[in-house]
Amino acid sequence: MESLLTISLFLSSISTGYALSCVHCRVEEENFCTGQEKRCPTWGDFVCASTSTLTIMEGFTRKTFSRSCEMRSSCGIAGSIGYQKGKIKTSTTCCHADNCIPSTPVLPTENMQRVGLTCRSCTALDSKWCYTDETMECTGEEKRCILQSTTLSGSKSGTTTVRGCATKNLCDIGSQTHNFGDVQMRTDITCTSGAISLHHFVLLFFPVLLVVKLI
Template sequence: MELLGILLLLSALTTTGYSLICKTCWHLSSLPCNGSYVSCPTGQVCVAAFTSVNIGGAITPQYSITCGKPNDCNVTGSMTMNIGKILTGTSCCNTDNCTPPFPALPSVSLQKNGLTCRTCASDQSDYCYTSDKLQCTGQETKCARMARTLSGTINLKDALRGCATKSYCDILGSQNAFVDGLYVDMKTYCSDGAADLRHMGYFMLICTVAMTKFMF
C-alpha cells in the first residue's frame, strides 16, 4: 500500500510538472533589475530581454526579466521605422531564482535587401497609417505592423510600422505578460511586402518603448 502511495505521488508530480520561480522586473536601463518573485506556469523558464531603442540618435536601453516559453530563449531581432530602430535580444535560465546571462543584440546591416515597407509611429494610439515608405536592410525581410498597450504602473497605447526581422515577427513582437506591476500586451502582424503595401489599414500594432517610452 505504501509503494502504491509513492507511485501515485510520483504520477501526480509528473502530470502537474514543475513550476519554476523567477524574478519579474523591468526598467529603462540595463542592470540591475529588482522585483518580486513569482511561480511560472508549468514548462516555462526565466527569460531576460534587453532592448535598445534608437530614436533620432537618442538611445534608450530597456531590461526585463519574466517567465517565458523555451522558444523565447536566445533570440535576437530588430525593427526599423521612420523615427529610428529597435534592437532586441533574449536569454534564459531554468533554475529557481536564477538570473539569465545578459542578452546579446543583433548586428546592424546597412545593405539594402530589396524590400520596401510603409512606415509610421504613434505614441497616442495603437494604430498608425501613412504613405511614407522605407527601404529595408540586412535581415529585416518582413513588413511589420505592430501595436502595444501598457497598463498598470504605466498606461499608454502606441503603434509602429516598418521593416522587421522574421524573429521579430514570429517571437519578439508578440508578447503578453505581467511584469512588476505592468501589464504588457503586444501584437505584431507581418507580411512579405506586396500585400502589406496594399492592405496596411487593417490591424496596426506595436512593441517596444519608442520616443522615450517604446519598450519589450
C-alpha cells in the same frame, strides 16, 4: 545513480504540472534588476528570461531591461525593427531553474545592406494603429513588414506603435503579454512578407476586368 534520480524528479515535476518560479522586474537604463518571484503558468513551456531592448525614436534613445517567465521558443532570439524615424533592437536569454539568472542579452549588430524589400513606415503615440504612404527600404536581416503596438499599464502607462521592417524571428514570436509586477506590457504584432495582399489584388484587378468587359 544520481543522474537517474535527477531525471526521475524532472519527469515527476512535468507529470504533476510543476512550473518554474522566476523573478519579474523591469528597469530603464540599467543592465540588471530584481523583483518579486512568481510562478510561471503551467499550461506552456515556460523558463526564466532576461530581455534587453534599445529603442531609438526621433533622436530619443531609451534602454530597458526586464526579467520574467518566457516561452522557451523565445530563448536566444536577437532581432530588430527598423522604421524611418528610428530602430528597435531586442535580445532574450534564458535559464531553466527556479529563480535562476540568465546571461546578459547581447543586442544584434547593425547591418545596412539592402534586401530588396520595401515596407510602409510610420510611428504613433497613444494609438494602436498607424498608416502612411511613406515607405522605407529594409536592410540586414529585416525581411518582413511589421506593425507593432506596445501598451504599458500599471505604474507606467502609454501606447507606442511602429510600422516598418523586422527580422523574421520577432514576427515568429508574435503577440505577447508580460507582467513585471507594477508594470504590465502587451505587445501586438502583425507581419507580412511584403507581397501584394488579396485586398490590393482585388482593387487592381477589378478595374482591368471592367475595361475588358466594356471592350
